Amino acid sequence: MKKNKNRSECPISSTLDLFGDKWSLLIIRDLIFFNKNTYGDFLKSEEKIATNILASRLKGLEEYGIVEKLEHPDSKAKVLYTLTQKGIDLLPILLEIYFWSEKYFSIPAEIKARIKEARQNKAQFVKSITKELRGRLLNVQK
Amino acid sequence: MKKNKNRSECPISSTLDLFGDKWSLLIIRDLIFFNKNTYGDFLKSEEKIATNILASRLKGLEEYGIVEKLEHPDSKAKVLYTLTQKGIDLLPILLEIYFWSEKYFSIPAEIKARIKEARQNKAQFVKSITKELRGRLLNVQK
DNA sequence: TATTTTTGCTTGCATTTTACAAGTGCAAAT
DNA sequence: ATTTGCACTTGTAAAATGCAAGCAAAAATA
Secondary structure, rough: OOOOOOOOOOOHHHHHHOOOOOOOHHHHHHHHHHHOOOOOHHHOOOOOOOHHHHHHHHHHHHHEEEEEEEEOOOOOOOEEEEEEEEHOOOOOHHHHHHHHHHHHHHOHHHHHHHHHHHHHHHHHHHHHHHHHHHHHHHHHHH | OOOOOOOOOEEEEEHHHHHHHOOOOHHHHHHHHHHOOOHHEEEEEEEEHHHHHHHHHHHHHHHOOOOEEEEOOOOOOOOEEEOHHHHHHHHHHHHHHHHHHHHHHOOOOOHHHHHHHHHOOOHHHHHHHHHHHHHHHHHHOO
């Protein structure tokens, strides 16, 4: 379980205190890019997160105000996880990681295509994804 | 010690495999923004990294080609750590973390000023810091 | 020249975090 | 009424981290 203490006043350090681990950002990636939004969805991801770690990360992200738990429209047995605006605003960070990766890693073609699209008009790309995610959020809350 | 295996083909995941921990990015921050470049410098940072962790992270970052060890011009007892181009290219990621932090954390005034400067002309800011870091690197290597 | 200090680590060990397997309780489907 | 699916929790072994101490080479000091 995570502690809520900051190691310093430095924003980089404080950010790492929140999600400086190997898993949190993958959950956010799944929420933003792969339309995943249930516990089961996240478990199915390629990286095979352990169930207890997933539960712990989701709890942390919720405490930090990055994700929210909502009632799933399909079933009471399901939980719908969504990004808050604070979470959606992490998109530019993810994009820069993609851009850096593209330069230094070899990357699957389909991802490469999306990165290219994002790079060509970053502001527009961010806006359109933000709109989509917010739309989904409002749609469920109403 | 870190293993060299990637959990998946995803660039976000691969990047987290490299420096998805609470310390690596702080070392990179110190190299980029605070002109730190020796083992002792990094130890003195506010967050108080343990000596064995620092050694392990520096080794990892070197293996990944993000930092380089060079002879220190002042003394053979010292080691000069510098960022490679691959490391310098992480600057935009750090900037986006700063931008996000500015929106959601309260931040020391002097850092806030620098963030503002970076935000006003990001491309120029990146270029100027890159030039400075590369200059330092070439200066020592010659 | 001899001694102390600085520098960049390594080592040992206690504590914390993570990984893996199994289990639990509620909801929904059969 | 029973089984299946979903979102977790629990137990335990393995790994990573934190802390204190130690160590060798180089530099500074006496």
